[in-house]
Amino acid sequence: MSRKKTMPSPVVEKLKKQISAIEKGSLVEKNNIFLSTGSHEVDRIFPANSIESSSLIEVLPESYRQRSAAMGAALALSARLLHQKPGPLIWCQLRDPERLHLHAPGLMAFGIDPQRIVKLTIKNEQDLLWAMEEALDCPYLCGVVGVLWKEKLYNFTASRRLSLRARESGVSALMLRSHRANGTTAADIRLSVSAKISSEMPPRKVFLPRIGKTIWNLELKKCRGARSGSWQIGWNHETVSFDLASQLAGRAPLPESTASSPHRYTG
Amino acid sequence: MKTFEYDPAEDQADLDKLTLWTIRYSPWVAADPPDGIIIDISGCAHLLGGEELLSKDIHIRLSRFGFNARIGIADTIGAAWAMSRFGNARTKIIKYDKTETALERLPIAALRIEQKTIKRLTRVGLKTIGILNHKPRAPLAARYGKGLVDRLDQVMGRKPESLSPIAEPPDYRTHQKFVEPILTLEQITLSLDQLTISMADMLECAGLGARQFILCLYRVDGNVKWIKVRTSTLSNEASHIIRLLTEKLAALGESYDIGFGIEQIILGAYHTEIMSHHQIGLGGKKENGSAREFQALIDRYGNRLGFNNVGKFLPRESHIPERSEQLISISEKGVKPHNWKNFLDNLQGGSHLGRPILLLPIPEPITAIAEVPDGPPVHFEWRRLKYRIIRAEGPERLAPEWWHLMPEADELTRDYFRVEDTEGGRFWLFRQGLYEYEKTPTWFMHGFFA
Incomplete structure (x- = not known):
């Protein structure tokens, strides 16, 4: 009964250290690549001025009507991934009644080579989560994307599994979820996306003016070490990169250096 | 009696x-x-x-x-x-x-x-x-x-007589009998390891790899269960085959009635072919190690989800959007390398964003109010939601492929428009038919831009 008073055992101390190391992800630093969004201004949104490749990113549309915008943003992120890392990308999609399917010629135009995409058509959510987890176990891959408009099994545990796997292998995971998705998940980054109408003011004389550049309103809902906020970010299919569409309107900029970031890009 | x-x-x-x-x-x-x-x-x-x-x-x-x-x-x-x-x-x-x-x-x-x-x-x-x-x-x-x-x-015996077997015989097979019938699938997994390793050894010695493996479980009462796994490339790697089979067994799980036990299991290798050996690099690490890992992953997807559901994109010579691509099984052999960039240039010339990232495999009819004869719609309703259009580009005219001589009557000229609604959604709509010829051309929703 006198055990209470004794000093903490060295084993416990060691375990505590390990746990904190795992939480920081430093044990598996070797697999981690820092991804750039292609624009220094957009990079600054994220801690360490980049997106860690070994993270689980959730992309949510802001509303039902914004689902194609969310798909677009997820595809833009995938395009960045494919641009910076070798290997194929696995696209997991349920045999969806909504039937929003990838269109290969359009992907090529968007900046993604369809040859590098392996598309899985999956019957149920359980298999989809299994397929994603398996993909995250294969460091040869560039990334894996899951489309889950209706979720029942995807919860904290499931997302934690994906996140840990991603951390081990350095393969990026993207999860497209419904705008109604709620509940806590272990995603490293969560983005809410809505499309923005073409920014220029329409000229008066034209009845229906032409369509402008692709711009999304990205709201950063969750990201450790970064401030939440929303940004208007455009997609440039010629350079396959994001860019900040307009100045940060009246918002405080991020502090120059975040304390917990050993890596920084210069210039 | x-x-x-x-x-x-x-x-x-x-x-x-x-x-x-x-x-x-x-x-x-x-x-x-x-x-x-x-x-x-x-x-x-x-x-x-x-x-x-x-x-x-x-x-x-x-x-x-x-x-x-x-x-x-x-x-x-x-x-x-x-x-x-x-x-x-x-x-x-x-x-x-x-x-x-x-x-x-x-x-x-x-x-x-x-x-x-x-x-x-x-x-x-x-x-x-x-x-x-x-x-x-x-x-x-x-x-x-x-x-x-x-x-x-x-x-x-002066004249040959052959028999056509009920099932294709395997090229190689190994089997194991149990003195006592086995009552759990876990135990089978254990002996499966040995069986597979000896099978892999046999194949390795012969310099062969197989594309299909079948595990037969013989129940005491005469019931035989076949468990098939396929690989997309030739394989003789025991660990890979074991993993595929174990996953199948696990999927079989509760749905399989083991009855009074299993007394014998047979593993057969089918479609064997000569397999080139993998060179081991100077560092001692197998070259293409991770590429093979990827192949193994594809095999496991194929066996759990069906190889038809693991697809890759191929271009197809057609201007009609839904026919301009095809998704084929990744295990398909003899696919020529293709150049998507050239294909896209051919398909839509200079304008590079004229194709949507998402497509409905079958265009869905919408109700639209449009300017006659060839203007873009101003309002439309799709899946019971209303959209008001504020910006539009088009039309891009795609004529039907008369050389295919499609018997369907609905093969009409399509005029595609890219439109943007009040919430920033960008759609690819088309009008099928022309006002000059048809009484009421119909409008369809076909694709989505980012």
Whole structure:
């Protein structure tokens, strides 16, 4: 009964250290690549001025009507991934009644080579989560994307599994979820996306003016070490990169250096 | 005693089932309706300690199922057939040089010939195979047909006879028998490891790889369960095959009724081909290690989700959007490398964002209000939601492919528009038909831009 008073055992101390190391992800630093969004201004949104490749990113549309915008943003992120890392990308999609399917010629135009995409058509959510987890176990891959408009099994545990796997292998995971998705998940980054109408003011004389550049309103809902906020970010299919569409309107900029970031890009 | 109505179809089905069960003795088996099974035991008998023990084993097991079997073992199919039906014992084994003498005393009915021929032969006193065998062949053939002589030659082994097996025999196979029937799938997984390793060794020694593996589980009551796994490339890697099979077994899980246990498992390798060896790099690490890992991943996807559901994109020569791409199974062989960039340039010329990232495989009709004759819509309703358009580009006209001579009447000219609604959604709509020709052209929703 006198055990209470004794000093903490060295084993416990060691375990505590390990746990904190795992939480920081430093044990598996070797697999981690820092991804750039292609624009220094957009990079600054994220801690360490980049997106860690070994993270689980959730992309949510802001509303039902914004689902194609969310798909677009997820595809833009995938395009960045494919641009910076070798290997194929696995696209997991349920045999969806909504039937929003990838269109290969359009992907090529968007900046993604369809040859590098392996598309899985999956019957149920359980298999989809299994397929994603398996993909995250294969460091040869560039990334894996899951489309889950209706979720029942995807919860904290499931997302934690994906996140840990991603951390081990350095393969990026993207999860497209419904705008109604709620509940806590272990995603490293969560983005809410809505499309923005073409920014220029329409000229008066034209009845229906032409369509402008692709711009999304990205709201950063969750990201450790970064401030939440929303940004208007455009997609440039010629350079396959994001860019900040307009100045940060009246918002405080991020502090120059975040304390917990050993890596920084210069210039 | 119980009586049942005679049901030939049911009998045949049961015979097929039993034939599949006999694959445990040899991979080369065939059903011989109405009441026989032919097993080619060449090279298999020693596995059970010789022909006597083999036939004993068959007797014991079949009697447990409630069958009373007669077995004939001989050099030729014909002789074995005759011995099982006309031999004077439950088991009759003819040594390789005794075929002729053993058959001499048997009636000619043992020759598998027509009833009519038997009658005619009996009438002239040709009652046994021995007598028939010594008669001159030409007159026999002339009088009773070539079939008789053929059958005689087949029985004596002068003419080859082959049997078409009920299931394709594996190129390589390993098996394991259990003294006590196994009652859990976990235990099977354990012995599966050994079985697969010895299979992989065999393949490795032969320099071969296989594309398909089948694991057969033999239940005590005669039920046989086949578990198939496929690989997209040639494989002889034990760990990979074990993983594929274990996953299948796990998926089988609760739905499989193990009954009173499993007494034997057989692993067969199919479609083997010569496999080039993987070079081991100087560092000791296998080259293409991770690429092979990727192949292994694809195999596991294929076996769990079906290879048809693991797809890759290929361009297709067509201007009609839904026909301009195809998603084919990743295991498809002989696919030429293709250049998507050139394809896209051909497809839509200079404008590079004229194709959407998402497409409805079948365009969905919408109700639209548009400017006549060729303006973009101003309002439209799709899936019960209303959209108001504030920006538009188009039309891009795609004429039907007249050279295909599609019989469908709805092959009309399409005018595609890219439009943007008040919430920033960007759609690809088209009008099918022209106001000049059709009374009411219809509008369709087809794709989505980012």
